[in-house]
Amino acid sequence: MRLSMDLELQDIPGQLLLALQPLKEIKGNIISVVHHRDRKTPRGTIPVRFIVEMDRSKLERVKSELQANGIVVVRAGEERFIEEVTVLLVGHVLDSDLGDTVNQIDSTGFAEVMDLSLVMPGIDEPSSAYLRIRATGKEEILKSLAILRAVGAQKKLLVIEPIEAEAI
Amino acid sequence: MREVKISLVGYGVVGHGVVEVVGRKRKLMRDLGLDLKIVSITDHTGTVISPDGIAPEKVIGEKTLQNVKNSDASSKDIIRSVNSDLVVEVTPTNIVHGQPGLGHMEEALSCGKHVVTSNKGPLVVAYSRLKKLADEKGVMLKFEATVGGTMPLISLIERTLVGNKILGVRGVFNGTCNYILTRMAEEKYPYSFALNEAQELGYAEADPTYDVEGVDTAGKVVILANSVFNMDVKYSDVQVRGITEITPEALILAHKRGYAIKLIGEVPALTVKPMLVPLGSPLAVGSTLNAAAIYTDLSETITVTGLGAGRIETASAILSDIVSIYRTKQIDAIF
Numbered sequence: 230m231r232l233s234m235d236l237e238l239q240d241i242p243g244q245l246l247l248a249l250q251p252l253k254e255i256k257g258n259i260i261s262v263v264h265h266r267d268r269k270t271p272r273g274t275i276p277v278r279f280i281v282e283m284d285r286s287k288l289e290r291v292k293s294e295l296q297a298n299g300i301v302v303v304r305a306g307e308e309r310f311i312e313e314v315t316v317l318l319v320g321h322v323l324d325s326d327l328g329d330t331v332n333q334i335d336s337t338g339f340a341e342v343m344d345l346s347l348v349m350p351g352i353d354e355p356s357s358a359y360l361r362i363r364a365t366g367k368e369e370i371l372k373s374l375a376i377l378r379a380v381g382a383q384k385k386l387l388v389i390e391p392i393e394a395e396a397i
Numbered sequence: 398m399r400e401v402k403i404s405l406v407g408y409g410v411v412g413h414g415v416v417e418v419v420g421r422k423r424k425l426m427r428d429l430g431l432d433l434k435i436v437s438i439t440d441h442t443g444t445v446i447s448p449d450g451i452a453p454e455k456v457i458g459e460k461t462l463q464n465v466k467n468s469d470a471s472s473k474d475i476i477r478s479v480n481s482d483l484v485v486e487v488t489p490t491n492i493v494h495g496q497p498g499l500g501h502m503e504e505a506l507s508c509g510k511h512v513v514t515s516n517k518g519p520l521v522v523a524y525s526r527l528k529k530l531a532d533e534k535g536v537m538l539k540f541e542a543t544v545g546g547t548m549p550l551i552s553l554i555e556r557t558l559v560g561n562k563i564l565g566v567r568g569v570f571n572g573t574c575n576y577i578l579t580r581m582a583e584e585k586y587p588y589s590f591a592l593n594e595a596q597e598l599g600y601a602e603a604d605p606t607y608d609v610e611g612v613d614t615a616g617k618v619v620i621l622a623n624s625v626f627n628m629d630v631k632y633s634d635v636q637v638r639g640i641t642e643i644t645p646e647a648l649i650l651a652h653k654r655g656y657a658i659k660l661i662g663e664v665p666a667l668t669v670k671p672m673l674v675p676l677g678s679p680l681a682v683g684s685t686l687n688a689a690a691i692y693t694d695l696s697e698t699i700t701v702t703g704l705g706a707g708r709i710e711t712a713s714a715i716l717s718d719i720v721s722i723y724r725t726k727q728i729d730a731i732f
Contacts, residue, residue, distance in 0.1 A: 315654055315656065319644055320642065346650065348649070355644055357646040357650050359650045359651070387642045387643070387671065389670075389672060390670075391656065391673040392661060
């Protein structure tokens with residue numbers, strides 16, 4: 230069975246080998262390895278996507294071995310979230326309960342906030358948050374944006390959406 | 398040679414530009430077969446009338462017509478009584494009631510004179526009425542300069558892209574906002590800093606509300622909706638959010654992820670709001686530039702960019718409109 234795995238590797242030598250080790254042990258056949266060096270995360274790690282031919286029953290073992298090797302397993306074996314969108318929030322993002330804002334997306338079941346960075350220039354000054362949301366499909370991305378719009382209106386936040394999100 | 402007698406109403410920055418450009422392009426126009434003559438110029442102080450055409454050098458150095466006027470008749474009287482074929486209406490914009498431009502345009506069209514304008518107000522307030530009047534009188538109402546200044550958008554859609562279904566138009570339609578956002582992103586200036594700079598350079602008015610709150614962009618959205626999409630909408634139908642809440646931190650965050658923040662007007666969605674535009678997108682123009690993406694069924698997306706304002710640039714759009722009126726009948730007609 231062909232499975233995909235999204236990992237985050239630290240930007241130091243030898244990491245890829247560490248990630249490959251558990252796959253070798255279960256005799257997985259690696260179909261592709263894509264290194265997203267250009268999409269370095271705010272944590273300084275590098276996203277890598279593996280496509281591996283392997284037995285699904287061995288997935289948990291591989292995951293725990295990867296984690297034991299210090300590798301972040303973002304997603305493995307699921308193909309649920311396929312669409313992504315970037316949104317910026319400007320205003321009193323933290324004071325208006327950022328946890329709740331994120332939860333409104335996460336609790337949908339069809340979308341989740343997968344990346345978030347916050348810049349707070351000073352107390353009482355508006356802060357800015359970058360949110361990367363992924364969802365199960367295009368429709369769900371639009372629904373997530375609608376939720377954020379409503380939350381933004383309620384919490385007096387400026388919601389800045391990307392132009393490509395809504396095709397005309 | 399086709400003689401075209403023009404009454405110019407409004408003698409501010411754009412009015413001066415029109416006099417200059419018509420003067421500068423006189424030979425080129427004659428080569429095209431058009432003899433353009435400005436036979437009257439009107440501003441709030443009075444009117445200069447000269448049936449043989451007003452020499453540009455006589456008026457170009459005058460800020461107002463106070464010292465050179467030879468008539469005190471009302472602007473509507475002038476529009477009606479002066480022997481002209483076409484009225485160029487360039488008085489200041491008011492998008493609440495459209496006056497005085499609206500009255501001028503109604504008078505001109507009622508008298509069977511073509512109207513060319515850069516004045517958004519009357520079109521935002523009463524586009525359908527003006528268009529109907531023009532159709533009834535068999536004359537043309539041209540307004541390329543109202544949306545995107547010199548950037549060809551309306552004529553591009555109406556003429557060049559004819560045959561395409563226009564699915565939507567999205568764009569950066571306000572040079573002042575674009576300048577402010579560009580400078581905030583480049584220099585990490587707070588909003589108020591960038592606004593001050595824009596004011597010092599003459600890109601923003603002393604009262605910048607009209608630009609920065611998105612009012613100007615919304616006016617353009619209304620014009621596009623009514624003219625290109627036949628929607629018959631009003632200013633109040635547009636959902637508007639300006640750029641005043643944007644922080645340099647938001648611009649930096651966006652930039653790190655490969656986006657610029659631009660004030661985007663969109664039709665037929667009827668929205669004006671700051672949006673994330675990928676840095677590589679042709680809409681991610683800097684400085685005071687305008688840009689518009691036209692989404693079509695056959696040609697996919699066409700993007701144009703150019704200066705949205707400026708004396709000569711706006712006059713250039715007006716000149717193109719004037720020529721297109723006469724071309725419609727002579728060159729491009731379908732037999």
